Amino acid sequence: MRDLLAQGHVRGSATPRIVDAVQDELAxxxxxxxxxxxxxxxxFELAVIEVVTNTVKHARPPGGEVELDLEVEIRPDLLLARLFELGAWPAIIPEGSGEMPNPEAEAGRGLALARQLLTTITCERRDDGNVWTLTLRPEHEAE
Incomplete structure (x- = not known):
């Protein structure tokens, strides 16, 4: 992998405010x-925001709190984000979650959109949280 161009980090409660903080950090x-x-x-940015928003909406167990920790690394040949959902429900990724739902469906587009935009997206359970890894290999020539 080539040289690191930039890094970002955001940590905070899984509330709507963290979505704004993530957008600011990506900028x-x-x-x-x-x-x-x-x-x-x-x-890449849209996919990261979709996964963070999904966490805010769905990861908190009843009566619990979820802490998010996002790390971003930007290299000429790889855009990488790791999202740690600390204290979250185990992520359940439904079958077919990479496909867009029926146009009348009221939910289910975020993860499908992220999968379509990224090179890879994975989620694994670690201790009392989930770790999402999102990557995009740039297809366009550097400006």
Whole structure:
């Protein structure tokens, strides 16, 4: 892997406020990694925001709190995000979650969209949380 262009980090409670914090941090990261083409930045950012939003909506057990810890690394040949859901329900990824739901469906698009935008997306259970790993291998030439 080539040199690290930029890094980002956000940690906080899984509430709607963290989505804004993640967007702000990604905007900051891109200022350090301007050589990454917009055609790669936007899908990666959208996928990260979709997964974070999904966590805010679905990961909290009744009466519990979930802490999110997001790490982002940007390299010329790899965009990487690791999202740690600390104290979260075990993630249940339904069969067919990589396909867009019926147009009348009221939910289920976030994970499907993220899967379509990324090179890889994985989720594994560790201790009392989940770890999502999102990658995108840039297809566009650096600007």
């Amino acid at each position: 900051r990261v891109w200022t350090d990694a301007m050589v990454i083409n917009l055609g790669d930045r936007l899908p």
